[in-house]
Amino acid sequence: MLNSWADLAANSAPENAGTSNSTAPSRPVYVPPHLRNRAASASASAESSPAPLPPNVSTNNNNNNAGSRWGAPRNGWGNRNGGWDRREVNPFGDQEGAAEEGAAAFGEQQENTGINFDAYEDIPVETSGENVPPPVNTFAEIDLGEALNQNIRRCKYVKPTPVQRHAIPISLGGRDLMACAQTGSGKTAAFCFPIISGIMRGQGQPLQRPPRGVRTVYPLALVLSPTRELSMQIHDEARKFSYQTGVRVVVAYGGAPINQQLRELERGVDILVATPGRLVDLLERARVSLQMIRYLALDEADRMLDMGFEPQIRKIVEQMDMPPPGARQTMLFSATFPKEIQRLASDFLSNYVFLAVGRVGSSTDLIVQRVEYVQESDKRSHLMDLLHAQRANGVQGKQALTLVFVETKKGADALEHWLCRNSFPATTIHGDRTQQERELALRSFKTGNTPILVATDVAARGLDIPHVAHVVNFDLPNDIDDYVHRIGRTGRAGKKGLATAFFNDNNASLARSLADLMQEANQEVPDWLSRYAARSSYGGGRNRRSGGSRFGGRDFRREGSFGRGGSDYYSTGNSGGYGSSGGYGGGYGPGVTSAWD
DNA sequence: AAAAAAG
Structure with missing residues (x-):
């Protein structure tokens, strides 16, 4: 009633x-x-x-036939929100609030500006595809609009990071994009800026819908991510970028009451940030239609397209009412992009540009990686030793943050319990906890209240947690890509970080790729690990996903002339067709990407 | 085999 x-x-x-x-x-x-x-x-x-x-509508190649195909624009705006949102909360209002709590606790300023650009100076970049729009060096060179420029200033972004310098012009040029890039250095902004700017310009033609449920909303952009917390994080950032632009960003994810999300949607939505499950729910209830989608962004795209997620993503992208490739603009971002996944991903793309913002020797050098041989039964006491050492490194009375990855949810609970019993304040985040508990745990960790967070892979990707000093792989993952993402929770924004892994016989299958990765990152590889790696290379201990070029960094369309891609990972220049290879033969082997997202 | 994602 x-x-x-x-x-x-x-x-x-x-x-x-x-x-x-x-x-x-x-x-x-x-x-x-x-x-x-x-x-x-x-x-x-x-x-x-x-x-x-x-007045400034510009015709977008990809969309200029949309009008005839989908019908001419009609009156009445589906979102039923005439005028700017006067209730819009200033996301910068509590400048020293939520996001800055951690920084404040550590007596530091403005995490946003903490990007150490010197660490990026010589980052190698590879682009491929036809007629790649050239990069820019400043935000001023790009006409993003005054409102957006003001938000960029409010965020204290002074100049674009490498991924922004390349990705933004490509997206503004209307091109689809597959980008191997780093979140810590502004990946979210790299896809948000063009989307917000494009929506403000009203680029392209709107697509007509048949009248259906009155409450259906029609977002213009969709951003998908693999975890709820990452969706929240993207939403928070996107709200800052779109403040007072009139562009409305709404987030939808599971585990939270749907009614509140429905109310937010009814107030109007331009950019919808969502996790796949909840979005499918909304689509099936016909509360959201994708007919007007002009921008689709997949964050952590390789994860979104791996076995667990692919069917859902296909359903959303191919089997609902989203415009096809070419009639929308699609952007895929990740740090790791195995070529099998690239192949899958190309279904969603049209004449796309491949962009790899690689690490230079210095990028993962910021993370010191250690591997220690530890039997299962010794892991806890070994962790205890590390934590004791870490205690000494506290800043201003606060213990440095330590993120401990384990394999299973049960294992996470057990370890948290044990740590607390041994007077190490710990909390845990994993998929068996309620959403409330998950969010509380993350907040408590970020603020330094609970300086130890035990996590499953739910926290492996994308989360930007300032001041994580140490990542411990209590249990190593089975996949080297997951390792790359996990250790990327530290050493962010040009700061230094430490990653320690506990290795034993159970991880034999990872030995080779781990040793290779560490070597390429100029890390010290213990002899015993090298021997393990040599042994496992006989036994076929290769990683399941590939025989060689398993990291991103290379456009799979350029495979072919070389038996196993990767040794020519970076060509020097930008642009050039598929076949052109600058042939930089040095060092990057089977493709190290950034250890960041 | 596990984790994530709808309820």
């Missing part, structure tokens, strides 16, 4: 507000955010004539 009444009220209120004295719009039309104040009154008086296109 109460529910249906509330729903009714929630449903009709914005509709009335948006159109006041006219008949309710039945057909959606895209109104760029900067015109929405006017649009609300304009559409009321001009119901029968097509809505004016924004």
